[in-house]
Amino acid sequence: xxxxxxxxxxxPLVTGNKSYHQISVDVARPIEGVAxxxxxIVFGISLILFMWGIGxxxxxxxxxxxxWGLNKTVGWAWDIxxxxxxxxxxxxxxxxxxxxxxxxxxxRMGINRSAEAMTIxxxxxxxxxxxxxxxRPWLAYWIVPIPNQFGxxxxxxNSPLLWDVFAISTYLTISLVFWWTGLxxxxxxxxxxxxxxxxxxxxSLVSFGWSGRAKDWQRFEEVSLxxxxxxxxxxxxxxxxxxxxxxxxxxxxxxxxxxxPYFVAGAIFSGFAMVQTLLIVxxxxxxxxxxxxxxxxxxxxxxxxxxGSLVGCxxxxxxxxxxxxxxxYEQYAFLNRATGPYWWAYWAMMTCNVFSxxxxxxxxxxxxxxxxxxxxxxxxxxxxxERFVIIVTSLHRDYLPSSWTMFSPTFVDIGxxxxxxxxxxxxxxxxxxxxxxxxxxxxxxxxKSSGDNYKKLRDKK
Amino acid sequence: MANKFIHAVYxxxxxxxxxxxxLKENKVNIEEVFTPFPVHGLDHVxxxxxxxxxxxxxxxxxVGFTFALLMINYIMIVDWPQNIGGKxxxxxxxxxxxxxxxxxxxxxxxxxxLMVITFYLRSRLWPFKKAENPIPExxxxxxxxxxxxxxxxxxxxxxxxxTDLFKMSVIDTxxxxxxxxxxxQSNVQDQNLEITIGFVFHSRKYxxxxxxxxxxxxxxxxxxxxxxxxxxxxxxxxxxxxxxxSDKHADYIKINKSLNALKTNxxxxxxxxxxxxxxxxxxxxxxxx
Numbered sequence: 182x183x184x185x186x187x188x189x190x191x192x193p194l195v196t197g198n199k200s201y202h203q204i205s206v207d208v209a210r211p212i213e214g215v216a217x218x219x220x221x222i223v224f225g226i227s228l229i230l231f232m233w234g235i236g237x238x239x240x241x242x243x244x245x246x247x248x249w250g251l252n253k254t255v256g257w258a259w260d261i262x263x264x265x266x267x268x269x270x271x272x273x274x275x276x277x278x279x280x281x282x283x284x285x286x287x288x289r290m291g292i293n294r295s296a297e298a299m300t301i302x303x304x305x306x307x308x309x310x311x312x313x314x315x316x317r318p319w320l321a322y323w324i325v326p327i328p329n330q331f332g333x334x335x336x337x338x339n340s341p342l343l344w345d346v347f348a349i350s351t352y353l354t355i356s357l358v359f360w361w362t363g364l365x366x367x368x369x370x371x372x373x374x375x376x377x378x379x380x381x382x383x384x385s386l387v388s389f390g391w392s393g394r395a396k397d398w399q400r401f402e403e404v405s406l407x408x409x410x411x412x413x414x415x416x417x418x419x420x421x422x423x424x425x426x427x428x429x430x431x432x433x434x435x436x437x438x439x440x441x442p443y444f445v446a447g448a449i450f451s452g453f454a455m456v457q458t459l460l461i462v463x464x465x466x467x468x469x470x471x472x473x474x475x476x477x478x479x480x481x482x483x484x485x486x487x488x489g490s491l492v493g494c495x496x497x498x499x500x501x502x503x504x505x506x507x508x509x510y511e512q513y514a515f516l517n518r519a520t521g522p523y524w525w526a527y528w529a530m531m532t533c534n535v536f537s538x539x540x541x542x543x544x545x546x547x548x549x550x551x552x553x554x555x556x557x558x559x560x561x562x563x564x565x566x567e568r569f570v571i572i573v574t575s576l577h578r579d580y581l582p583s584s585w586t587m588f589s590p591t592f593v594d595i596g597x598x599x600x601x602x603x604x605x606x607x608x609x610x611x612x613x614x615x616x617x618x619x620x621x622x623x624x625x626x627x628x629k630s631s632g633d634n635y636k637k638l639r640d641k642k
Numbered sequence: 643m644a645n646k647f648i649h650a651v652y653x654x655x656x657x658x659x660x661x662x663x664x665l666k667e668n669k670v671n672i673e674e675v676f677t678p679f680p681v682h683g684l685d686h687v688x689x690x691x692x693x694x695x696x697x698x699x700x701x702x703x704x705v706g707f708t709f710a711l712l713m714i715n716y717i718m719i720v721d722w723p724q725n726i727g728g729k730x731x732x733x734x735x736x737x738x739x740x741x742x743x744x745x746x747x748x749x750x751x752x753x754x755x756l757m758v759i760t761f762y763l764r765s766r767l768w769p770f771k772k773a774e775n776p777i778p779e780x781x782x783x784x785x786x787x788x789x790x791x792x793x794x795x796x797x798x799x800x801x802x803x804x805t806d807l808f809k810m811s812v813i814d815t816x817x818x819x820x821x822x823x824x825x826x827q828s829n830v831q832d833q834n835l836e837i838t839i840g841f842v843f844h845s846r847k848y849x850x851x852x853x854x855x856x857x858x859x860x861x862x863x864x865x866x867x868x869x870x871x872x873x874x875x876x877x878x879x880x881x882x883x884x885x886x887x888s889d890k891h892a893d894y895i896k897i898n899k900s901l902n903a904l905k906t907n908x909x910x911x912x913x914x915x916x917x918x919x920x921x922x923x924x925x926x927x928x929x930x931x
Contacts, residue, residue, distance in 0.1 A: 184682065200783065201782070202782055202783040205678075205782045205783065213846060215849050333721050333722035334722075335717040335718070335721065335722060336717075337724070338718050339718075339727075339729065339740040344743040344744055344747075347747040351747045351751040351754075354755065355754040358755065359754075362758060365767065366781065369775075369781045370678065370782055372773065372781070373778035373779070373780075373782065376870055385772070386769050389767035390767055390768070390772055390774065391767060391773065391781075392773050392780075393676050393677050393781055394674055394676060394774075395677065395684050395685055396685075396693075397767075398677065398679075398680040398681070398685075399680075399685045399690060399692075399693050400693045400764065401680065401765075403696055404758060404761045407757060408754060408757070408758070411754050414746075414750070418746060418747065425743070622678060623679070625678060625679040626679050626680060626682070
């Protein structure tokens with residue numbers, strides 16, 4: 182057992198005296214069982230929200246973007262706020278699966294599958310907004326550099342919006358293959374346990390005939406490692422490029438060099454908050470408290486605390502630089518943010534993102550499940566307000582005071598946003614009932630080093 | 643290719659590693675090892691060559707980078723240079739910083755996807771591909787070594803018996819009946835053709851409290867499997883002595899009728915098996931259709 186040694190000071194990551202077989206049974210249980218009433222209720226509500234969102238999207242496309250609350254001064258508002266919010270949420274998954282893999286953090290094993298699922302589902306939501314905002318979404322393929330009937334009409338490779346097209350499509354597809362490759366052995370486990378013929382057929386199909394040969398595993402591990410090495414700069418690049426959408430413009434409040442690291446930290450912050458929200462519920466509902474332990478929740482809280490502090494640092498730096506630059510437009514943009522008509526949004530952002538995570542310094546609070554859940558919701562709200570503040574308050578009072586205005590969303594703006602939340606939960610709830618939500622093959626590799634039973638056995642010696 | 647194999651099954655990754663080491667020391671050819679998760683150091687012990695997929699990935703990255711370079715140069719510089727904000731537009735070099743994001747993304751895109759496609763093709767993984775693990779438990783908690791036999795059966799068996807074996811079986815692709823050896827009684831199995839067939843309940847309950855009734859087939863000590871009977875029954879109303887449900891169960895007449903039909907099928911199947919006209923693994927087929 183020498184090769185399975187782990188320092189006794191490290192807390193167990195798998196509790197409840199598990200054997201390899203027990204892990205399979207626990208992971209397969211939500212798939213093999215039947216959905217309870219609560220699942221159907223939540224699924225029903227999500228589906229209704231999703232349908233409402235689809236209605237609003239159809240209304241927007243058939244009537245025009247005029248049905249949104251945009252005006253000639255504020256030409257970007259809820260749509261791009263929601264886009265950046267969803268993209269940000271989508272950052273935790275790859276961070277957990279890629280960056281934590283490179284750092285050999287064993288606690289990622291319990292949560293990476295769901296975090297990656299969350300990433301893919303939220304990037305899908307994010308992608309909807311630019312496509313809808315195009316006005317004619319059936320022409321969305323025009324953003325791809327393909328030879329066309331208009332002569333030498335190409336997309337502009339100098340534009341951050343086009344960089345975004347490449348960044349987000351690469352991010353979505355790479356995350357998808359990373360996720361699916363990791364799923365193969367787990368689908369195979371479900372396939373080999375399945376007793377219903379239909380279930381067996383479906384899981385045979387999606388497991389791609391995975392058999393678990395030694396050579397397959399060797400390649401599997403190498404592919405995971407290289408993909409992690411690729412996904413790490415990728416995840417940083419995606420939100421960097423999203424921030425370029427703003428930073429390369431000449432709008433006071435947007436035109437700052439701090440945007441890329443500030444956006445990346447914010448993305449990780451909001452992503453972890455969403456993972457926390459989802460997993461605190463899922464571990465309870467799917468009976469997975471032995472795999473997503475209090476230790477996992479505490480570590481995620483620490484990440485939330487650190488990234489929250491980084492974001493807070495960025496907010497203050499922005500204010501300082503605005504003052505220090507001596508540019509009066511820049512100074513006004515920030516003064517207006519904090520004390521102008523949208524002061525409430527600014528202070529909601531400050532309270533939710535900078536002050537609330539500071540409670541996590543206290544051990545008692547960061548190991549409290551209820552408190553963690555509340556803070557995760559607060560952070561989700563705060564990060565939405567951050568994007569709203571950056572976008573709307575920088576635009577609504579521009580260089581020309583005669584065109585100063587306010588933005589208020591219409592029911593369509595709100596409906597589409599609510600609809601994406603519904604769509605996200607529809608996907609996540611379906612996932613939770615049909616996919617192995619814990620990367621069981623990977624958890625089995627750390628059982629002997631981080632399982633509570635094995636740790637106790639070593640302590641006795 | 644050998645027609646005969648030994649399947650040595652272990653229930654622990656460390657036991658498996660020790661066994662592979664023993665076999666390698668005795669110069670036994672190991673054809674394949676199936677494991678439910680990546681066993682650290684197994685490829686090293688087995689003497690597998692390191693995978694070259696990372697090298698392939700690097701080459702794919704070079705392809706992606708070159709593709710991006712050529713594409714952007716053609717589109718932005720050669721085919722239709724444009725004046726965008728007064729930036730230099732007729733030289734790739736001076737315009738290059740604005741192209742870095744797309745060049746990076748395309749490099750990652752090509753590397754990631756082509757590497758994964760290579761992995762899937764080399765490891766023969768694709769939709770509708772049939773799984774090739776000899777026993778389904780190797781994706782759960784069992785570890786299996788597949789050893790081809792070229793007339794050295796007894797030698798391999800004696801090596802394996804010294805290891806911490808869970809189960810061992812000899813698979814002959816030409817013969818129908820395969821020998822199976824348990825760790826507990828590693829001498830020759832009694833070749834009796836007696837099988838027992840009984841009813842068991844599935845451990846998982848439906849939300850209403852009922853569970854699937856299964857038929858369990860047992861042969862000797864080693865072989866056992868269960869199949870769904872297609873009946874869903876409340877366990878509290880089951881009379882195990884009579885193998886039927888009590889009159890408190892809803893639809894008890896109908897259920898007992900189908901149970902009786904199953905019981906007659908079971909008797910027929912037992913007879914067929916002792917005649918030797920069907921295999922143990924196919925017994926269920928003559929009961930449940």
